Amino acid sequence: MIIDSASVLLLLFFALGSYIQATTGFAFGLIVVSGVSALGLAPIEVTAFAVSVLSLVNAGVGLQGGQWREVNLRAFFGFIIPCLPMIMIGVWLLHYLGDNAMSLLQLMLGVSMVVSSVVMMLQAHKTRSPSTTSAFAVSGVMGGLMGGMFATFGPPITFLMYRQPDSQAKIRATLLSIFFCTGLIRVGFISATQSLNITTLLLCALGFPVVALSAYLAKRYPLPISNQVMRRVAFSLLLLSGVSLTWQGGG
Structure with a gap:
């Protein structure tokens, strides 16, 4: 892969998404794919696979040092179990629409980005009691479908986790663990059922060191701003990208 302006932009998206996710626990897939x-x-199918692979790198770095011990296991399993079958359905939809209705795929991704960013911007403060099992199950179904299609599992579970009466460390560790697990499942399923071209593999190779370094820097040298400000920056970027994709898909 020749390093040109497009490649530099790819690296910047990888770095930005990795840094924000390592700081807040989410947003890597949303920022990169959108x-x-x-x-x-790059094609959505190629980008989504690269995001799945690189999410493993980002989450792995973020969970180093025993951070995985902070995971909210009830939320983790409540999301993962219903998420599994929906990942496979989402991957099938991505393959079908990618071959037959690219404009519709762009429109769906764009609308999901806009809705996700607006809802997350306006989300309420933490609740005083944990969410119900059914709430995590619904989140898992929605997240699995979005993740299977676009490698963006984050919006449903992130919205729910940031409403829990948990510490920031527990929320972050839970989200990173979920993204590591879902990324591993998605990569395994696609690798077993589809052939991977050289462009996809090169994109993964290109992003690997950038994602690992950005995640490390986020842990070692976090920006002197609050998590709330960082989340608003991420939501704003997602909103702009979603509007652009919606316009392209509907044009």
């Missing part, structure tokens, strides 16, 4: 797709830097 940004790369909006600018037409």
Whole structure:
């Protein structure tokens, strides 16, 4: 892969998404998939697979040092179990729409980005009691479908986790663990059922060191701003990317 302007932009999206996710526990897939797709830097199918692979790197670095011990196991399993079958359905939809209705795929991704960013911007403060098992199950179904299609499992579970009466460390560890597990499942399923081309493999190789370094820097040298400000920055970027994709898909 020749390092040109498109490749540099890809690296910037990888770095930005990895840094924000390592700081807040989410947003890597949303930022990379929406940004790369909006600018037409790579096909959605290729980008989504690369995001799944690189999410493993980001989450692995973020969970180093015993951070995984902070995981909210009730939330983790409540999301993962109903998520599994929906991942496979989402992957099938991505393959079908990618071959037959790319504009519809862009429109669906764009609308999901807009709705996700607006809802997350307006979400209420933490609740005083944990959410119900059914709430996590619904989140798992929605997240599995979005994740299977776009490698963006985050919005449903992130919205729910940030409403829990948990510490920031527990929320972050739970989200990173979920993204590691879902990324592993998605990569395994696609690798077993589809052939991977050289462009996909090169994109993963290109992003590997960037994602690992950005996640490490986020842990070692976090920006002197609050998590609330960081989340608002991420939501704003997602909103702009979603609007652009919606416009492209509906045009």
